[in-house]
Amino acid sequence: MTGRVCLLGCGFVADLYMRSLKVMPGIVVAGVFDTDAARLAAFCTHWNVPAKPSLEALLEEDALVLNLTNPHAHYDTTRACLMAGRSVYSEKPLAMTMEHARALNALAREKGLELTSAPCSVLGEAAQTLGHALRHGIAGQPRTIYAELDDGFIPQAAYRKWLSDSGAPWPFEDEFRVGCTLEHAGYYLSWLISWFGSVRTVVAASAGTVPDKEGRGPFAADLSVATLFFDKGPVTRLTCSIVAPHDHSIRIVGDTGVLSCDAAWDNAARVRFARRMVLRRRLIEHPLPRRIRLPGPTHPKVGRWGAAAMNFMLGPAEVLEAIRDGRPSRLGGDYALHLTEVSLAIQNAGESTGAQAMTTTCPPMEPMPWAR
Known part of the structure; x- marks a missing residue:
C-alpha cells in the first residue's frame, strides 16, 4: 500500500502507529502536529518525521489525517480536518456524544470525504x-x-x-x-x-x-x-x-x-x-x-x-486503499x-x-x- 498520512497528536498511542508503520512500506508520514511543543519535538526527533508548526500547516498537506488526540478533542479537531478537505482516521471513539458523531458523519458525506474509526484489529488475522x-x-x-x-x-x-x-x-x-x-x-x-x-x-x-x-x-x-x-x-x-x-x-x-x-x-x-x-x-x-x-x-x-x-496501521492502510480505489472504507x-x-x-x-x-x-x- 502507498499513501501519505499526517499525525495529529503525538502522545502515547502515536508511537504504536509509528512502530506499525515500519512494517507497512510505502506509507509516508507527511507531517506531525501537537499542541505540546516539547512533546512534538521529542516525537519527531525520535522517529525522524517532519514537525508542523500549527494545525493549519498540517492540513496543507494532501494526506489522510490520523486523529490521535484526546477523545474529548475529537469533535473539534476532526471537524477542522474535514472543513479543510482532509479525510480522517480517528482513534476511538469517533466522538464523545452521538450528536457530535452524527454531525461529523454528515459533514464528511457532504464533502465527499472518508471519516473512519479505530480500532482496526477487526481487519487483523x-x-x-x-x-x-x-x-x-x-x-x-x-x-x-x-x-x-x-x-x-x-x-x-x-x-x-x-x-x-x-x-x-x-x-x-x-x-x-x-x-x-x-x-x-x-x-x-x-x-x-x-x-x-x-x-x-x-x-x-x-x-x-x-x-x-x-x-x-x-x-x-x-x-x-x-x-x-x-x-x-x-x-x-x-x-x-x-x-x-x-x-x-x-x-x-x-x-x-x-x-x-x-x-x-x-x-x-x-x-x-x-x-x-x-x-x-x-x-x-x-x-x-x-x-x-x-x-x-x-x-x-x-x-x-x-x-x-497489533498492527495499528491496518486501518489507515485500508482507508488509503479505499480512497485510491474510489470505494467506501470498511x-x-x-x-x-x-x-x-x-x-x-x-x-x-x-x-x-x-x-x-x-x-x-x-x-x-x-x-x-x-x-x-
Missing part, C-alpha cells in the same frame, strides 16, 4: 479467521457469544512507569476520565458488528467501582456489562473493566462446539475450535481443540509491545456511526437505563480479500 470460521459453519449455527475485555486492577498498576518509545507517559488521567468502555469495547464490538451487522438493542449496566483513582475527576465507569441483541446474530454478552483479572477472551458457542480466541490485542492470536461430544454420559467440549487457520498469507505483523501485538460511514452509538450506549448505561433501542444500522463488513 484473528478477527478475520473467526469471521471465516463463522461463514463456513465450523461450529454450526452460533447461539451465543461471551466476550471479555477485563484488564486487571489498573488503579494499582505501575502505570506511572509506562512510557512510549519516544518517552510519552501513559495518560492515566485521560484514561480514567474517558473510561475503559469507550477505550476498549470497540476491540470486540468491531469484530461482532463486522460479522453480524447491526445491534438492535443494548441492555447494559455500568458503574464506578473504584472511586478514588489518581488524578482529577469526574471519572467514567470502570466496569460495564452489556447484553447485545443483533438483528441477525446471536445474543452476546460483553464485559469491560479495569478491575477484574485480565481476560481478553471470546467464545462463540455453536450447535456443534465452541470457537474461541484468547487475545483481542494480538493480530496473530490462535483461533481454536472445540467440538462438543459425549464421553461416558458427560457432555463436554473436546479437551484438545484444533487450531483454525486461513489458507494463505494475511497481513504484516508487528512484535509484542506491552500488552499488545471502517467508515454507517459502520463507524453504529460502532460509536453502541459503545456510548454501554458506557452511559449506569444503573437504571434498561433496554436501549439503537437508532443507527449497518450491514456486515466485507471480509478482507485473503479471508473470503
Whole structure:
C-alpha cells in the first residue's frame, strides 16, 4: 500500500502507529502536529518525521489525517480536518456524544470525504479467521457469544512507569476520565458488528467501582456489562473493566462446539475450535481443540509491545486503499456511526437505563480479500 498520512497528536498511542508503520512500506508520514511543543519535538526527533508548526500547516498537506488526540478533542479537531478537505482516521471513539458523531458523519458525506474509526484489529488475522470460521459453519449455527475485555486492577498498576518509545507517559488521567468502555469495547464490538451487522438493542449496566483513582475527576465507569441483541446474530454478552483479572477472551458457542480466541490485542492470536461430544454420559467440549487457520498469507505483523501485538496501521492502510480505489472504507460511514452509538450506549448505561433501542444500522463488513 502507498499513501501519505499526517499525525495529529503525538502522545502515547502515536508511537504504536509509528512502530506499525515500519512494517507497512510505502506509507509516508507527511507531517506531525501537537499542541505540546516539547512533546512534538521529542516525537519527531525520535522517529525522524517532519514537525508542523500549527494545525493549519498540517492540513496543507494532501494526506489522510490520523486523529490521535484526546477523545474529548475529537469533535473539534476532526471537524477542522474535514472543513479543510482532509479525510480522517480517528482513534476511538469517533466522538464523545452521538450528536457530535452524527454531525461529523454528515459533514464528511457532504464533502465527499472518508471519516473512519479505530480500532482496526477487526481487519487483523484473528478477527478475520473467526469471521471465516463463522461463514463456513465450523461450529454450526452460533447461539451465543461471551466476550471479555477485563484488564486487571489498573488503579494499582505501575502505570506511572509506562512510557512510549519516544518517552510519552501513559495518560492515566485521560484514561480514567474517558473510561475503559469507550477505550476498549470497540476491540470486540468491531469484530461482532463486522460479522453480524447491526445491534438492535443494548441492555447494559455500568458503574464506578473504584472511586478514588489518581488524578482529577469526574471519572467514567470502570466496569460495564452489556447484553447485545443483533438483528441477525446471536445474543452476546460483553464485559469491560479495569478491575477484574485480565481476560481478553471470546467464545462463540455453536450447535456443534465452541470457537474461541484468547487475545483481542494480538493480530496473530490462535483461533481454536472445540467440538462438543459425549464421553461416558458427560457432555463436554473436546479437551484438545484444533487450531483454525486461513489458507494463505494475511497481513504484516508487528512484535509484542506491552500488552499488545497489533498492527495499528491496518486501518489507515485500508482507508488509503479505499480512497485510491474510489470505494467506501470498511471502517467508515454507517459502520463507524453504529460502532460509536453502541459503545456510548454501554458506557452511559449506569444503573437504571434498561433496554436501549439503537437508532443507527449497518450491514456486515466485507471480509478482507485473503479471508473470503
